[in-house]
Amino acid sequence: MKIYKYVLMAVPMALLASCSAEEGTDPGTNPTPAVTVYTYDVTDPALNPDNDVRVRFATNSAAREVYYLVERASDISEFIKENGEEAYVNRVIENGEKIAVEGAVNTDVNLTDIHGDCVISAVASNGTYGKRGTATFTGLDWTDVVEGTFYINQGFVGTQSTFATLQKCVQDPTLYRIEDAFAVGSSVKMQLINVFGEDEDGKYQLFRIPQTNTPFTVRLQGYDEPQPLWVQDIGYWQGQESFVTSVSGFENGMYEDHSAFFQFAWMAGNLGCIGYETPSFFIPTAE
Secondary structure: OOEOOOEEEOOOHHHHHHOOHHHOOEOOOOOOOOEEEEEEOOOOOOOOOOOOEEEEEEEEOOOOEEEEEEEEHHHHHHHHHHHOHHHHHHHHHHHOEEEEOOOOOEEEEEEOOOOEEEEEEEEEEOOOEOOOEEEEEEEOOEEEEEEEEEEEEEOOOEEEEEEEEEEEEOOOOOEEEEEEEEEOOEEEEEEEEEEEEEEOOEEEEEEEOOOEEEEEEEOOOOOOOOEEEEEEEHHHHHOOHHHOOOOOOOOOEEEOOOOEEEOEEEEEOOOOEEEOOOOEEEEEOOO
16 A cells, blocks of 8 residues: 655644644643544545545644554454454554654645555554554445446536446445546446336436536636536435435436436536536447
């Protein structure tokens, strides 16, 4: 697993009193070093949110260094079963990456190329060692299902078609994605739900579409800079899942032959929805 260079994010001591528990810092007076581990989506567009994660190591005032190690959850469980928790703490110290810290700070690290169900373990130290802090992250892997073409017909980006591949997630059999749907490297995920519809083209299974960035931008009157376009399903846009968890005319569906229709809500920056009427389609290549 590749580890990106860490970035220290020190919290000024004068502000510690105003930090909430969610921020992660715990100034305290405990002489035993401690670390709490949090995970967040990566924000760097060069990183891959399927396999990369931003991790925050939040230490207390006694900590002077942190050791962290990422390993598969099953391997850790087996190790602890055979050797005990204390032995695994020593393993983190002996084999993990080391970060110097100065007491109660938040230290953010981008961890990359993670696959499968993994645990991020961390141990704080000041000459003595505290308890292991942990967080989990599942790196997604994909298998190809069928190749095809993704069609977009949207007023702000025009009519476009791209060669794309329907893929299924190894870790979650209800999760699919259209790889390269909007462009090379720009995919859209489809989370199947246990609801079905039927029309003249056959039976289809409904799915949700989480927030997805696209490579497109749009120029809108009153704004100097072009606004980035992103999509999500209409249920997420409206904050009401019933729009897309029943056959309502706003749902998204995948047919038994793996063709699919997408009723996107097209969002511009943080300005809201600018279009949702025209569906997009994935059509498998005929064999």
